[in-house]
Amino acid sequence: MQTTESRAGHTPLLEARGLSKDYGDTRALDSLDLAIAPGEVYCLLGPNGAGKTTTINLFLGFVVPSGGQALVSGLDVSTHDRETKQQLAYIPEQVMLYRNLSGLENLEYFAALGGRGSLGRERLADILVKAGLERDAVGRRVSDYSKGMRQKVGIAIAMAKEAAVLLLDEPTSGLDPKASNEFSALVERLRERGVAVLMATHDLFRAKDTGTRVGIMRYGRLVTELSTDEIGHADLERIYLEHMHD
Amino acid sequence: MAARTVLRNEWRLLMADRALRIVLGLFAVLLLYALANGVVWLRFQERIVETVQTGNAERASAIEQELAAIANGAEPASRFSDPRDPYVLGGGRGTHTAVLTPGPLTALAVGQSDLLPYYYDVNIYTNESSFQQNGEVENPLNLMVGRFDLAFVVIYLLPLLVLALGYNVLSEEREQGTLALTLSQPVSARGVVVAKLAFRALLVVGMVLAASLLGTLVTGGFGSPGRVLLWCAAVVIYALFWFVLAAWVNSLRRSSAWNATVLVGAWLVLVVVLPATINIASGLLHPLPSRVQMVTAQREASNDAVNRRSELLARYLEDHPEMAEGVVADVTFSGALAWAATDAVNRRLEEVTGEHDARRAEQIALVRRYRFLSPALLAQEVLVDAAGTGDARYAGFQSQVRAFAERWRGFFVPAILAGEQMDASVLPDLPRFSLADEGSGDVARRAAVPLAVLGGLLVLVGAAAGAGLGRVRGAD
Numbered sequence: 228m229q230t231t232e233s234r235a236g237h238t239p240l241l242e243a244r245g246l247s248k249d250y251g252d253t254r255a256l257d258s259l260d261l262a263i264a265p266g267e268v269y270c271l272l273g274p275n276g277a278g279k280t281t282t283i284n285l286f287l288g289f290v291v292p293s294g295g296q297a298l299v300s301g302l303d304v305s306t307h308d309r310e311t312k313q314q315l316a317y318i319p320e321q322v323m324l325y326r327n328l329s330g331l332e333n334l335e336y337f338a339a340l341g342g343r344g345s346l347g348r349e350r351l352a353d354i355l356v357k358a359g360l361e362r363d364a365v366g367r368r369v370s371d372y373s374k375g376m377r378q379k380v381g382i383a384i385a386m387a388k389e390a391a392v393l394l395l396d397e398p399t400s401g402l403d404p405k406a407s408n409e410f411s412a413l414v415e416r417l418r419e420r421g422v423a424v425l426m427a428t429h430d431l432f433r434a435k436d437t438g439t440r441v442g443i444m445r446y447g448r449l450v451t452e453l454s455t456d457e458i459g460h461a462d463l464e465r466i467y468l469e470h471m472h473d
Numbered sequence: 474m475a476a477r478t479v480l481r482n483e484w485r486l487l488m489a490d491r492a493l494r495i496v497l498g499l500f501a502v503l504l505l506y507a508l509a510n511g512v513v514w515l516r517f518q519e520r521i522v523e524t525v526q527t528g529n530a531e532r533a534s535a536i537e538q539e540l541a542a543i544a545n546g547a548e549p550a551s552r553f554s555d556p557r558d559p560y561v562l563g564g565g566r567g568t569h570t571a572v573l574t575p576g577p578l579t580a581l582a583v584g585q586s587d588l589l590p591y592y593y594d595v596n597i598y599t600n601e602s603s604f605q606q607n608g609e610v611e612n613p614l615n616l617m618v619g620r621f622d623l624a625f626v627v628i629y630l631l632p633l634l635v636l637a638l639g640y641n642v643l644s645e646e647r648e649q650g651t652l653a654l655t656l657s658q659p660v661s662a663r664g665v666v667v668a669k670l671a672f673r674a675l676l677v678v679g680m681v682l683a684a685s686l687l688g689t690l691v692t693g694g695f696g697s698p699g700r701v702l703l704w705c706a707a708v709v710i711y712a713l714f715w716f717v718l719a720a721w722v723n724s725l726r727r728s729s730a731w732n733a734t735v736l737v738g739a740w741l742v743l744v745v746v747l748p749a750t751i752n753i754a755s756g757l758l759h760p761l762p763s764r765v766q767m768v769t770a771q772r773e774a775s776n777d778a779v780n781r782r783s784e785l786l787a788r789y790l791e792d793h794p795e796m797a798e799g800v801v802a803d804v805t806f807s808g809a810l811a812w813a814a815t816d817a818v819n820r821r822l823e824e825v826t827g828e829h830d831a832r833r834a835e836q837i838a839l840v841r842r843y844r845f846l847s848p849a850l851l852a853q854e855v856l857v858d859a860a861g862t863g864d865a866r867y868a869g870f871q872s873q874v875r876a877f878a879e880r881w882r883g884f885f886v887p888a889i890l891a892g893e894q895m896d897a898s899v900l901p902d903l904p905r906f907s908l909a910d911e912g913s914g915d916v917a918r919r920a921a922v923p924l925a926v927l928g929g930l931l932v933l934v935g936a937a938a939g940a941g942l943g944r945v946r947g948a949d
Contacts, residue, residue: 284947287656287657287947288946288947289653289656289946289947290946291946308659308661309659309660310659312657312658312659312660313659315657316657317653317654317657319650319653319654321650322654323649323650323651323653323654324651324654325482325486325649325651326649327486327489327490328482328485328486328489332482332485336478336481336482336485337654337655337658339475339478339481340475340478340479340655340658340659340660341658341659342659344478368489381654384654394657
């Protein structure tokens with residue numbers, strides 16, 4: 228299988244090759260080429276309908292591509308559904324859990340589904356605490372949790388899975404600034420461990436702060452790609468708005 | 474691994490859901506009530522059978538004692554109850570009651586045992602009206618709606634519970650948002666749904682089978698392991714049919730409310746409307762003759778026969794020349810005349826009941842032809858057949874009783890016509906009714922077709938559900 232070298236010089240963990248998706252006559256994603264290496268946080272920016280969520284859904288195998296390939300560790304998602312999902316962790320905009328179960332029970336379930344059923348309850352409780360959940364909240368029913376707490380359980384699920392790739396779909400949407408900062412810190416820790424992160428977001432500040440690269444999408448196309456080391460917050464906002472006004 | 478994980482999670486969800494626990498508890502209570510109802514009926518039937526058999530023995534003993542006394546010079550108590558008279562010995566006084574013992578699993582499915590007679594008093598007067606008077610003259614489908622027994626719970630209530638547990642097995646995951654997180658793990662929607670439904674199926678089917686086996690244990694039904702297996706197979710296949718139907722509807726990726734509406738509609742059509750429609754159609758297409766008409770015909774025949782006794786005796790001897798030699802020359806002999814009248818009545822009745830039987834056979838044929846439209850009818854057929862309370866066992870019993878009545882008449886009528894007297898020496902030679910009951914193999918052969926069709930429906934709907942679930946992805 229042919230692989231592409233990412234900018235960081237590593238074999239990419241996440242790669243899109245001419246990836247396209249049509250919904251009827253509407254092209255939601257148009258020939259996306261993308262490569263994300265271990266330890267990279269790639270932020271996809273763009274307005275609603277730009278193709279950010281579609282990209283993530285294609286990597287998850289939630290939708291079937293109309294063209295091109297979505298690869299995880301060099302494996303095509305379309306033909307290696309289970310193998311690629313073994314390596315992925317996904318945190319949606321709203322982490323929805325089983326409301327009648329505790330955070331720990333939810334983590335036990337999803338960790339076991341992800342192939343980490345051997346982790347004991349104590350270890351899983353520690354992971355929840357590391358993900359930012361208060362220890363006394365670990366055994367409480369999720370129906371009592373705030374959105375931020377549920378997001379932390381989502382992070383814990385990803386941490387327990389020890390996934391090589393993290394897909395985040397507007398994960399800080401609706402979180403208060405403190406929770407957003409905590410979330411960014413967690414993503415940073417995962418990045419340092421070599422996890423490749425693809426994050427779809429509307430938050431330019433968070434993208435600049437957390438990401439190593441930023442891609443701006445519009446009408447299903449990746450219109451520009453920037454390294455966050457080379458630009459400031461104001462530059463990113465200006466470039467983004469320029470593309471939106473075209 | 475994934476299946477075990479889902480099963481454990483389902484158990485936790487069940488434990489955390491109070492409403493679901495209450496529903497399952499209620500179902501358990503209904504199962505026990507139905508079982509108790511069946512056991513009460515079985516005990517009642519056993520008491521009746523015992524009473525009838527005791528009556529047989531007591532009558533035989535009383536006759537034997539009186540014949541012995543007469544042989545020793547005593548006078549009969551009455552000329553009209555003299556046991557030496559074949560008309561008396563073969564008639565009401567010497568009546569032998571033919572009994573159908575309760576089916577091995579009657580406590581589980583009362584079936585038709587509370588509607589069809591399970592014993593007949595057989596004597597020389599036994600004729601077609603004996604069967605009609607005790608028999609069900611309504612549509613055969615009416616016979617299928619019986620007491621609140623386990624079969625009723627399985628056929629009517631089990632699907633509702635299955636649907637309550639399965640209507641949202643996938644749609645709820647999507648609606649509460651857990652589907653995306655679940656399917657981002659290395660599992661398929663098909664695998665998750667199968668595991669979730671397997672848990673519910675284990676729970677529901679386990680409860681029904683436990684109640685069935687408890688009932689079998691309490692009533693000694695394990696003497697017929699083949700029937701028990703057949704019962705269990707029918708319960709499992711029928712329950713699984715409803716589970717896969719729920720899976721299929723879920724695979725259509727609609728809302729929980731839509732699923733519930735469609736599944737309740739399916740229950741209504743398959744369990745209530747179709748059987749009722751077949752019932753009504755069989756009654757309309759093949760109406761049974763009026764019962765009043767039958768009774769009137771019987772009375773007319775009887776009156777006519779009494780008025781023309783002498784003529785009838787001559788006709789009887791024409792029809793049965795082999796009897797002519799034995800008949801005393803005096804045609805005023807009362808026994809021979811009376812028998813000729815009885816025989817004439819029987820013949821007239823056969824004409825009337827023959828039409829009734831033909832119509833009923835047509836109704837049954839129509840029901841049997843269209844029972845494949847309803848899984849409920851198929852399952853019901855197998856359950857009552859396995860229990861030994863289905864119409865086939867009763868038909869077999871009735872047919873054997875008819876043959877026995879024929880033998881009984883064959884034993885006494887020549888003596889009646891010859892004006893012979895009987896004594897105690899004939900008692901050991903009196904015909905005895907001995908039921909040749911059907912074996913498990915016979916039942917299994919009959920059940921093979923409905924079970925196979927039910928299994929076929931299960932596979933068909935299961936395949937559609939599997940294909941539909943294979944298309945389910947996290948972004949639905």
